[in-house]
Amino acid sequence: MNKDVKKLIADLHQTGRLRVWSLVMTIMGDVVAPRGGVISMADLLAITEMLGIENGAVRTAMSRLSKEGWVKGQRQGRVSFYELGPKGLADYAPATQRIYALEPPYADSSWIIAILPTACDVAGPRPLLRRSTMAVWLAENAPTEQALADTDAMVFRAGLKTLPDWVLSEAGVGTFIDELNNITNKYTRLEHVSLSPEEALLTRILLIHDWRRLALRHPNLPVDFEPYFVAAGAARAKIGSIYGSLIKPSEAYWPIQTASGLESRFQP
Numbered sequence: 001m002n003k004d005v006k007k008l009i010a011d012l013h014q015t016g017r018l019r020v021w022s023l024v025m026t027i028m029g030d031v032v033a034p035r036g037g038v039i040s041m042a043d044l045l046a047i048t049e050m051l052g053i054e055n056g057a058v059r060t061a062m063s064r065l066s067k068e069g070w071v072k073g074q075r076q077g078r079v080s081f082y083e084l085g086p087k088g089l090a091d092y093a094p095a096t097q098r099i100y101a102l103e104p105p106y107a108d109s110s111w112i113i114a115i116l117p118t119a120c121d122v123a124g125p126r127p128l129l130r131r132s133t134m135a136v137w138l139a140e141n142a143p144t145e146q147a148l149a150d151t152d153a154m155v156f157r158a159g160l161k162t163l164p165d166w167v168l169s170e171a172g173v174g175t176f177i178d179e180l181n182n183i184t185n186k187y188t189r190l191e192h193v194s195l196s197p198e199e200a201l202l203t204r205i206l207l208i209h210d211w212r213r214l215a216l217r218h219p220n221l222p223v224d225f226e227p228y229f230v231a232a233g234a235a236r237a238k239i240g241s242i243y244g245s246l247i248k249p250s251e252a253y254w255p256i257q258t259a260s261g262l263e264s265r266f267q268p
Contacts, residue, residue, distance in 0.1 A: 001198075001199060002190075002193065002195060002196075002199050004189055004190055004193070005190070005195070005199045005202055005203055008186070008187075008202070008203060008206045009050075009051055009052055009202065009206070011186075012051065012052070012206060012209075013052060018053070020048075020053060020057045020058060020060070020061040021061040021064055021065055021070075022209075022213070023048070023051070023053070023205075023209055024044070024048075024058065024061050024062065024065065024071075025065070025070065025088070026205060026208055026209040026212055027039075027044065027047060027048075027205055028071065028082075028083075028084055028088065029084075029092060029095065029096065029099075029208075029212075030204070030205065030208045030212075031047075031201070031204075031205065032082075032083070032084075033084065033092065034259040034260055034261050034262050035254070035258050035259045036258060037083045037084060038081050038082070038083045039081065039082055039083075040079055040080065040081050040082075041059075041062070041073075041079070041080040041081070041082065042079065044058065044062075044082065045058055047201070047202075047205070050198060050202055051202060051205070051206075062082060065085075065088075066082075066085070068087060069085045069086050069087035069088070070084070070085055070087050070088040070091075071083065071084055071085045071088055072084075072085035072086075095212075095216060098215050098216060099208070099211065099212050099215050099216070100265040100266055101236070101266075102236055102237070102240060102266050102267060102268055103233065103236070110138070110139035110140075110157065110158070111136060111137070111138060111139060111157070111158050112136070112137045112138075112139055112142040112143075112148075112155065112156075112157060113134070113135075113136050113155070113156040113157075113158060114134070114135045114136075114137075114148055114151075114153040114154070114155050114156075115133060115134055115153060115154040115155075115156075116133045116134070116135065116151055116152075116153045117133070117151070117152050117153070118133065119132050119133055120151055122135060122143050122147055122148060122150075122151050122153070123143060123147040123150070124142070124143030124144060124147045125137065125141050125142065125143060128141075135153075139157070176214070176218050176231075176232075177231040179214050180214070180231050180232065180235040181231075181235070183207075183210050183211055183214065183235065183239065184235050184238045184239065186210070187203070187207050187210075187239070187242050188238065188242065190203055190242070191241065191242045191245050192245065195246075195249055196249075197249055197250065197251075197252040197253035198253060199249075200246050200249035200250035200252075200253070201250040201253045203246055203250075204243065204246040204247075204250045207239065207242060207243060207246070208243070211239055236266065237266075239266065240265070240266025240267075241266075243265065243266055244263075244266065247262050247263065
């Protein structure tokens, strides 16, 4: 196996306890969904074995995901097949838009700033910034007016055109940019390398797994966050380019070519 692909697999197991269920959902969304949405347990285990994951851990993850509605299974004779369940399907479309969009999504440049009488919590979404009795939310992801009223808070609504450095810092923009750079640096060296179908498939899965977790974890931000948009735009373009180079060789892994819609990912 290519030494850089081996390094990616090793990195997967060195980032703390591996959440097998999360990796399975990456595979279901990126690999299985474009190929009709159904995969046999045997094919899934073949992929995860190449990623160094024990069969028992995958079976346990599938059982958990089935119980929670993320996937659903059916048996045909002695063979088990899986597809996205009700919860997985409900999450798939919005997640796909965030993961595969060429341009970073952005929020409306409106802010809710609350001065609280005490250092109490407010029911609803967690604030983007919090300092003692001050809390700041993006307007599109703020608590309800009733929740704010229940805390007897003084509420300001504003559209900020320029933001001080401490806001950027506390919003985690610097950390997010560092993580973006880490991902692009990690995979760029494989963009123009000749890989076997197995190597290309594993690289594609790991690329999207790394990117998916970052893209879904970080909130949409207003266009006022210029450093974020410059870095995120450049990273998405690079990730899209690497992903595009992996589509053809990774799909050659399957005996029958049935995938559709992959070429439209990371495209305008």
